[in-house]
Amino acid sequence: MNPTRNEALVAWMDEHGHSSNSLAEAVNRALEQLTGRTGGLDGSSVRDWKAGRVQWPKSATRRALEAVSGLPATALGFVPRGRASSTQAALQEDPDMKRRTLVGGLAAAAAAAAAPGNAGRRRIGMNDVNRLQQRFAEVVASDHRYGGQRGIEQHAAALADEALNLQNAGSATQRVRNSLYGCAASFRSSAMWAAIDGRRYADAKAHMREAQALAEMSGDQAIKFRIWSHAGAMYRHIGRPGEAFAANDVARSLHITRRDPMFASLGLARQAAIHGVAHDRTGTCRALDQAQDALQRMDSEAHRPVWLLAFYDQAELNSLALSAFLALGDYATAESHAHRCLATLRPHMRRSHAITTTRLAHAQLAQGDLESAATTAMHVPGDAATEHARVSRMLQEFGAALRARAPRSSIAQTWTEHTRDAWKVST
Structure with a gap:
């Protein structure tokens, strides 16, 4: 059987202006950051991906590609070994068609299950959760491209509602139900961040309250961290460092920050930015040093959520340092961090x-x-x-x-x- 061309990857490369050689170089740089070893990819490697001759790259290469693109490998058209060809065909659909099909399908399934005589006929499973998680990855990618748009906020909020509708669409295990609450909390946290980024703070607070409740029902430590960390950023942006410290402290007190230095590093970097708003230079420098140390200690092989992998790295740490030193009035140091950030920012x-x-x-x-x-x-x-x-x-x-x-x-x-x-x- 002839390989199927990976149209999803081709479309993403066209959108972001990547040639086969430039994408290979970007992934090689990401591999070096993740593993400490220079990657050996070249243009022919990427052409093999585009042609479908390589359907599932090696794990380190996938992580590097996900770091460059801000999307999971499956959203780029790659297919795990052993998955049916029909699944690959579904991944090659036009992105807008996939969006309409998924959202419409979820709503139709919920309505059908709720209709008289149909209650309990459908079994909700992890495949439903995985489809939602793919949509979440796309929302995250849109945020990094455009940021703060009301359309992103509204789309994320609508998908949170779709995830909740699935709770009533049929029977499910407790694991699936917890995962659905986690998906709803993830979407709602993205709506919250879009509102923060767009300076719509009243809307952001409304999303925050709902996201916090959903996260508690999910039991997902990672999404709890995201929501409370976003809350800290929100209060920092509106110049209320006391509340920013309180919210960020909740995020930093979660067990996940002790298990994973990457979460700890992000919490500390945002703490440094809050110290900047509070005009505490000592606290800023101490938190940045600790954030840098934690980032260097992180295990690049650990499994982490797509929202974290999509944005947090050395460039983001320098971005938060830039924000902190601007607030402190140390403009020379701020400029230095700005240049370092721009030098390493990923294309997306x-x-x-x-x-x-x-x-x-x-x-x-x-x-x-x-x-x-x-x-x-x-x-x-x-x-x-x-x-x-x-x-x-x-x-x-x-x-x-x-x-x-x-x-x-x-x-x-x-x-x-x-x-x-x-x-x-x-x-």
Whole structure:
């Protein structure tokens, strides 16, 4: 039988502008970060994936590819050994068709099971959970590309409701029911983060309360960590460090932070950012040192949730350090962390790239380097500048600070023209 072309991988590569050689290089870099050994992939390796000649890469390669893409291997069209060919065909469907089929199918199944005379006829199993988890991976990927969009928030909230509808769609084991609550909590936590990122804090708090209740019913330590850690970030963004510390402490007190240094590192890195808002330099530096130590101790072979693998690494630690030192007013150190972050950010982290670039511009401006600051700020993509609430707000503040420093300068005039002309095209 001829191999089936991996259309899902091809589509992802086209969307992200990857050639076979560039993807091989990106995965090799991720392999080196994960294993300490340089990867040996080349363009022909990726062409084998695209052609379907390799349907399930080796485990370390899969983890590296998942780290680069922010998606599980199955969402990229790879098929575990022994899985039926019909499953592969399902994975090769058009992504929009898969989304409509899954959401519509879940709703139809729930309605059919709830209809008179049909109660209990359907058996809900881990296949249903796995389909939801694949949708969650796609929500996470959308967030890293676009961030803060109301559409992402609404889509994630709708999928949380679909997961809950399955609880009433038929019979299931307790393990499956707990997993469904975990899926619902995951989706609701993504809705919460999209609202935070879009500065819709009242909506974020409503999502948070529901997510916390669902997480308790699931018993899932990882999703509990995500929700409470997000709560800490929310209160940090709105300038309430006391509540931010309290929420982040709940996340850091969970057993999972003692079992897995990667969770511990993220909790400490976010703690450092909160110390920055609280103007505690000693606490910031101590927490960052501890976060770095924990990140270096983590086991790259450990199984972790897709949301964590999709974003937390050395680049994100530097991003949080950048945020902390900006808040402390140590602009030279902030700039250093910004450059280190940008040098290692993975390609799918478009939202993070825009935020880091904007923060770098602020750090340069605060040091009096107006020309470099304006040039940096003008590198923020127009869609992020106009559509992402946090980036838009920071760029507005940047423009105001630039005009206050040099109101009649050519640099301020250039910035004004850029925001009028370049951003107008994106709106």
